Amino acid sequence: xxxxxxxxIALYTGKGASHSWIWFVDTLSSHGINTIEFITDTGDxxxxxxxxxxxxxxxxxxxxxxxxxxxIRSFIEKGGTYxxxxxxxxxxxxxxxxxxxxxxxxxxxxxxxxxxPPPNIRMPHKYLVKYxxxxxxxxxxxxxxxxxxxxxxxxxxxxxxxxxSANAEPLASYSQFTPKTMFLCxxxxxxxxxxxxxxxxxxxxxxxxxxxxxxxxxxPHFPDANRELIALLSKIPHRGYHVEPTGxxxxxxxxxxxxxxxxxxxxxxxxxxFGLQNYQWKIGEKMYDPERLAYFFQACFxxxxxxELQQSIRAIPDIPERARTLTLQVRNxxxxxxxxxxxxxxxxxxxxxxxxxxxxxxQPPQLPRTP
Amino acid sequence: MExxxxxxxxxxxDAGEVExxxxxxxxxxxxxxxxxxxxxxxxxxxxxxxxxxxxxTGTLFPGxxxxxxxxxxxxxxxxxxxxxxxxxxxxxxxxxxxxLKGKAENPVYLWLxxxxxxxxxxxxxxxxTWETTAYLREELGENRIQTLVIGExxxxxxxxxxxxxxxxxxxxxxxxxxxLGEKNVKxxxxxxxxxxxxxxxxxxxxxxxxxxxxxxxKIQKKGAPVEGxxxxxxxxxxxxxxxxxxxxxxxxxxxxGVVIFExxxxxxMAHGLDVKKAAETLQTCYQLGVNPKYGxxxxxxxxxxxxxAQPLEDKEGWYYTLGVCPIxxxxxxxxxxAVRAITAGTGLEISADTLDDIVSRL
Numbered sequence: 001x002x003x004x005x006x007x008x009i010a011l012y013t014g015k016g017a018s019h020s021w022i023w024f025v026d027t028l029s030s031h032g033i034n035t036i037e038f039i040t041d042t043g044d045x046x047x048x049x050x051x052x053x054x055x056x057x058x059x060x061x062x063x064x065x066x067x068x069x070x071x072i073r074s075f076i077e078k079g080g081t082y083x084x085x086x087x088x089x090x091x092x093x094x095x096x097x098x099x100x101x102x103x104x105x106x107x108x109x110x111x112x113x114x115x116x117p118p119p120n121i122r123m124p125h126k127y128l129v130k131y132x133x134x135x136x137x138x139x140x141x142x143x144x145x146x147x148x149x150x151x152x153x154x155x156x157x158x159x160x161x162x163x164x165s166a167n168a169e170p171l172a173s174y175s176q177f178t179p180k181t182m183f184l185c186x187x188x189x190x191x192x193x194x195x196x197x198x199x200x201x202x203x204x205x206x207x208x209x210x211x212x213x214x215x216x217x218x219x220p221h222f223p224d225a226n227r228e229l230i231a232l233l234s235k236i237p238h239r240g241y242h243v244e245p246t247g248x249x250x251x252x253x254x255x256x257x258x259x260x261x262x263x264x265x266x267x268x269x270x271x272x273x274f275g276l277q278n279y280q281w282k283i284g285e286k287m288y289d290p291e292r293l294a295y296f297f298q299a300c301f302x303x304x305x306x307x308e309l310q311q312s313i314r315a316i317p318d319i320p321e322r323a324r325t326l327t328l329q330v331r332n333x334x335x336x337x338x339x340x341x342x343x344x345x346x347x348x349x350x351x352x353x354x355x356x357x358x359x360x361x362x363q364p365p366q367l368p369r370t371p
Numbered sequence: 372m373e374x375x376x377x378x379x380x381x382x383x384x385d386a387g388e389v390e391x392x393x394x395x396x397x398x399x400x401x402x403x404x405x406x407x408x409x410x411x412x413x414x415x416x417x418x419x420x421x422x423x424x425x426x427x428t429g430t431l432f433p434g435x436x437x438x439x440x441x442x443x444x445x446x447x448x449x450x451x452x453x454x455x456x457x458x459x460x461x462x463x464x465x466x467x468x469x470x471l472k473g474k475a476e477n478p479v480y481l482w483l484x485x486x487x488x489x490x491x492x493x494x495x496x497x498x499x500t501w502e503t504t505a506y507l508r509e510e511l512g513e514n515r516i517q518t519l520v521i522g523e524x525x526x527x528x529x530x531x532x533x534x535x536x537x538x539x540x541x542x543x544x545x546x547x548x549x550x551l552g553e554k555n556v557k558x559x560x561x562x563x564x565x566x567x568x569x570x571x572x573x574x575x576x577x578x579x580x581x582x583x584x585x586x587x588x589k590i591q592k593k594g595a596p597v598e599g600x601x602x603x604x605x606x607x608x609x610x611x612x613x614x615x616x617x618x619x620x621x622x623x624x625x626x627x628g629v630v631i632f633e634x635x636x637x638x639x640m641a642h643g644l645d646v647k648k649a650a651e652t653l654q655t656c657y658q659l660g661v662n663p664k665y666g667x668x669x670x671x672x673x674x675x676x677x678x679x680a681q682p683l684e685d686k687e688g689w690y691y692t693l694g695v696c697p698i699x700x701x702x703x704x705x706x707x708x709a710v711r712a713i714t715a716g717t718g719l720e721i722s723a724d725t726l727d728d729i730v731s732r733l
Contacts, residue, residue: 275513
């Protein structure tokens with residue numbers, strides 16, 4: 001363990017990752033944790049923690065494949081910590097007798113899998129995901145109450161599981177619905193599916209550990225849940241990974257020209273994304289809407305606005321051109337899901353690059369790696 | 372500066388460059404905003420066209436939709452108003468004022484968004500105002516973009532040129548569309564997601580609510596129906612944050628219609644057209660960007676000679692400075708509450724007398 005170096009977090013943002021990783025980054029950053037590296041494959045995870053957040057586990061697996069899964073296993077066995085949230089939890093949980101070859105490191109059963117799910121009453125596109133002979137169904141969305149460490153907190157649920165049993169230690173369970181809970185099936189069926197079921201579990205595997213969340217503790221509108229997430233992260237041992245700065249330092253006219261061009265195209269992209277018609281695109285097994293795209297552009301705009309105010313910043317030369325290309329793609333986007341997927345992956349990369357530049361601009365140089 | 376977004380865009384059309392100038396508190400204290408501030412900018416940048424927002428434009432103050440375009444025509448400083456959502460959109464684009472100086476070598480449009488002012492060359496010259504707005508919204512990918520556009524009238528520098536806001540005529544009583552035409556500026560497109568800060572929010576909202584309550588108690592009818600057009604009036608619309616839905620959309624054919632600006636309709640009727648024919652003709656006037664005050668033949672209006680300047684009337688200068696629609700004057704706005712809103716919003720000590728004194732300079 002190298003005490004001088006902070007906790008380093010590898011956050012998966014590749015195919016299959018939705019937009020909720022932005023919540024994770026913003027929440028950690030607001031608590032002073034800026035040592036986050038964004039990864040789009042799992043080949044070589046040089047970090048203390050790997051986070052796989054919300055999205056589509058089918059798309060994730062189709063991208064990283066068996067090799068990627070094996071690398072994640074190896075990462076955990078060698079002492080790494082895996083944090084799964086929502087899709088990242090399904091990915092790590094073996095909840096079917098004939099599972100897809102995902103991570104499957106925790107054996108368990110989930111309460112929201114059924115051959116015949118309860119009838120859906122709203123948001124049909126968010127309700128069901130086919131899995132083998134049955135369906136994973138999502139009984140509620142938005143804020144639910146959890147029992148955690150002997151008291152209650154609220155966190156939102158956007159498709160995460162209720163865990164019936166698992167060969168893992170339970171840390172939190174679903175205890176109540178809230179006035180903001182949105183029911184996608186009947187209340188009684190939702191109650192049966194979720195209340196009393198586990199919402200967060202942990203398991204040691206070899207030298208490493210997994211934390212699997214159903215709800216999004218990282219959502220920035222839920223400060224109590226955020227604090228618990230940060231407290232949990234604070235217990236993870238630091239293994240001495242160095243965070244390399246991204247981009248090169250620029251200032252003066254060079255900085256002004258670069259930031260102006262980035263802002264120009266991010267602004268154009270943001271406005272066009274907010275102006276998209278009410279399309280929906282099926283990418284992998286998940287439905288995406290224009291709001292998701294706009295969310296990424298909004299995050300980019302916020303980061304650019306921060307960088308604009310700094311005297312000296314880190315920059316990547318080709319970002320203005322990439323932002324321009326993405327803007328033109330938004331302006332021409334129609335109902336074609338293939339085009340939407342290209343755009344989604346592009347804007348995710350741009351967003352994570354801008355976050356990396358933001359962190360690199362913020363951070364003082366770190367101490368050299370301790371031998 | 373509270374109640375404003377931060378910047379003045381000084382657009383040099385000759386050089387194709389934009390300078391962003393911070394709005395100083397002293398400038399607002401001396402000029403308040405809207406027509407008065409435009410006047411000051413015109414003195415600083417002679418022979419320019421100034422687009423400006425009032426101190427209350429784009430706020431919660433009722434009727435705060437007004438923007439003002441100012442330029443010198445035949446030696447006289449002239450002001451014309453635009454509203455709908457363009458005033459607020461201009462302010463929220465990050466530029467509370469825009470100075471257009473010089474002349475572009477070839478036709479351009481100006482695209483204002485998120486504190487960025489882009490000068491874009493265009494082949495839209497020759498397109499009517501409807502085609503231009505539709506093209507810009509499609510090209511820039513956002514239907515909520517607000518446009519100020521010139522049509523054939525402005526391109527030909529007609530004395531009857533009329534500035535068009537999206538698809539509908541503004542109160543451009545001085546043909547300032549022709550001045551934009553002289554500068555080779557086909558359109559200004561605006562969209563922004565900026566914010567204005569308020570110095571004392573509770574006091575500001577209280578004053579705005581007081582004015583709104585007063586107006587609502589006096590606005591008796593739904594919309595502003597025009598006698599003879601009731602059967603083809605599809606809906607009544609209001610501009611940004613206005614309690615009086617005076618804009619009636621009238622069907623003029625299958626899938627076609629026009630938003631009536633009452634003064635323009637009456638002008639056409641005064642030229643001898645019946646009310647339905649006047650509504651149809653108004654649509655053509657707006658497409659060509661010409662003002663029906665000067666005649667009933669839209670095509671003839673595109674080549675009209677110079678017309679005398681139309682000065683601001685009665686309390687218009689006061690409204691044009693605040694950024695509030697003067698049509699509301701008929702209901703009697705509580706001026707004392709309006710001054711309180713300006714003081715609370717800006718944090719500046721501005722009395723009714725100071726405001727009147729500044730407005731009197733127009």
